[in-house]
Amino acid sequence: MDDALNAAPARKKVVLLGSTGSIGRSTLEVARLLPERIELVGLAANGSVDALAAQVRETGVKRVALCDTTKVAALRALVPADVTILAGPEGLAELASMEEADTVLIAIVGTAGLQPALAAIEAGKHLAVASKEILVMAGEIVTAAAEAKGVKLLPVDSEHNAIFQCLDGHRGGEKEVSRLILTASGGPFRTWPADRLADVTLAQALKHPTWEMGRKITIDSATLFNKGLEMIEARWLFGIGMERIDVVVHPQSIVHSMVEFIDGSVLAQMSKTDMCFPIQYALTWPERVAGGLQPLDFGKLAKLDFEEPRHADFPALGLARQAGLTGGTLPAVFNAANEIAVDAFIDGKIGFTDIWRVVGETMHSHHTAPASSLEAVIEADAWARRTASSFAGVAELSL
Numbered sequence: 001m002d003d004a005l006n007a008a009p010a011r012k013k014v015v016l017l018g019s020t021g022s023i024g025r026s027t028l029e030v031a032r033l034l035p036e037r038i039e040l041v042g043l044a045a046n047g048s049v050d051a052l053a054a055q056v057r058e059t060g061v062k063r064v065a066l067c068d069t070t071k072v073a074a075l076r077a078l079v080p081a082d083v084t085i086l087a088g089p090e091g092l093a094e095l096a097s098m099e100e101a102d103t104v105l106i107a108i109v110g111t112a113g114l115q116p117a118l119a120a121i122e123a124g125k126h127l128a129v130a131s132k133e134i135l136v137m138a139g140e141i142v143t144a145a146a147e148a149k150g151v152k153l154l155p156v157d158s159e160h161n162a163i164f165q166c167l168d169g170h171r172g173g174e175k176e177v178s179r180l181i182l183t184a185s186g187g188p189f190r191t192w193p194a195d196r197l198a199d200v201t202l203a204q205a206l207k208h209p210t211w212e213m214g215r216k217i218t219i220d221s222a223t224l225f226n227k228g229l230e231m232i233e234a235r236w237l238f239g240i241g242m243e244r245i246d247v248v249v250h251p252q253s254i255v256h257s258m259v260e261f262i263d264g265s266v267l268a269q270m271s272k273t274d275m276c277f278p279i280q281y282a283l284t285w286p287e288r289v290a291g292g293l294q295p296l297d298f299g300k301l302a303k304l305d306f307e308e309p310r311h312a313d314f315p316a317l318g319l320a321r322q323a324g325l326t327g328g329t330l331p332a333v334f335n336a337a338n339e340i341a342v343d344a345f346i347d348g349k350i351g352f353t354d355i356w357r358v359v360g361e362t363m364h365s366h367h368t369a370p371a372s373s374l375e376a377v378i379e380a381d382a383w384a385r386r387t388a389s390s391f392a393g394v395a396e397l398s399l
């Protein structure tokens with residue numbers, strides 16, 4: 001028999017940025033299930049030193065990065081002496097470029113993952129992307145850099161991973177695709193009357209009906225900004241115009257997204273609502289691997305519902321379409337304004353429906369410029385944070 005066929009499958013060496021978060025913890029779970037396929041070689045977080053130290057002890061990684069430099073000494077005391085600790089945003093970028101790694105999974109919430117993502121691409125690493133915000137802010141730059149370096153962008157977001165799976169092996173190319181259809185759970189307020197939305201509390205917004213996720217994405221799911229961000233993310237990942245990206249509400253979150261082809265056929269990808277599925281596919285691609293994940297039991301699925309989003313009551317989708325169609329720096333502004341508004345809502349400074357207002361007002365005040373340079377995008381992002389903070393009536397919360 002051919003030796004090449006008998007050879008053990010390649011073991012991916014993965015750097016995981018945002019290891020202490022929801023996606024980070026699911027990635028560790030996938031790595032635990034597939035030790036012969038996935039080896040974690042670097043971990044990074046912002047400041048959760050106890051959780052990071054426990055992950056270092058479990059995985060045996062020898063290199064970590066911590067963005068919050070004030071906590072490095074505390075981490076030093078908790079990990080073995082032969083573990084290298086890199087610090088600050090530069091430390092994250094250095095970890096993302098480490099020689100030994102072949103893939104970097106970015107699961108940092110918000111846009112702090114952008115510089116490490118670009119460093120990873122520059123160093124020739126494949127990028128598994130959970131952090132949708134970086135593609136919304138700088139999709140043109142990230143995709144051009146990946147193409148120039150010949151590295152792959154592997155979607156981890158369940159919707160984009162579903163589309164990636166539906167398109168995988170499809171030889172007809174983009175011209176045979178008629179629409180990408182992203183599914184949305186509709187969030188906890190899907191059926192609420194519009195006049196009750198202004199009174200939504202933080203606790204209510206943090207109760208997602210189908211997914212367990214970090215705070216920011218859970219609020220984004222409640223406003224539907226998450227789906228708006230995903231529309232723009234899809235535009236960059238799949239090179240499909242915004243006008244061909246649609247959203248359908250599917251409360252059970254079993255169909256993760258669909259591709260409609262020009263002959264009218266639709267391919268959908270389904271699985272349980274568990275982020276381990278898309279993470280595993282992204283990290284074992286181009287192969288499918290038997291792991292410990294359980295398939296759907298169709299006998300127990302009562303029904304699958306689909307409905308139109310309530311565009312007028314949840315304006316995030318319209319704002320996203322406007323940002324994506326206009327392009328240039330407007331998507332970066334859309335994203336940054338949303339980050340500020342979500343922080344302000346979490347801090348109790350603004351109401352739930354103010355999130356839409358703050359993002360809309362910030363977008364309408366912006367003079368869109370081309371987004372082909374990183375400087376232009378960073379400048380638009382900083383402008384949007386200042387402007388959104390003022391529309392939210394808060395001191396600027398973060399840069």
Ligand SMILES: NC(=O)c1ccc[n+]([C@@H]2O[C@H](COP(=O)([O-])OP(=O)(O)OC[C@H]3O[C@@H](n4cnc5c(N)ncnc54)[C@H](OP(=O)(O)O)[C@@H]3O)[C@@H](O)[C@H]2O)c1
Nearest residue numbers: 018020021022023045046047048067108109112131213214
């Ligand atoms: N959760 C999901 O199911 C899901 C699904 C699809 C896509 N996503 C996307 O994946 C990303 C992560 O979401 P999540 O739900 O996992 O968030 P999360 O639970 O809030 O975790 C965020 C992670 O990012 C780290 N982090 C934050 N700021 C950082 C910085 N400046 N430098 C380094 N690390 C930093 C945090 O570290 P500390 O713990 O130290 O603060 C933590 O590890 C988001 O972009 C989200 O939209 C998430």
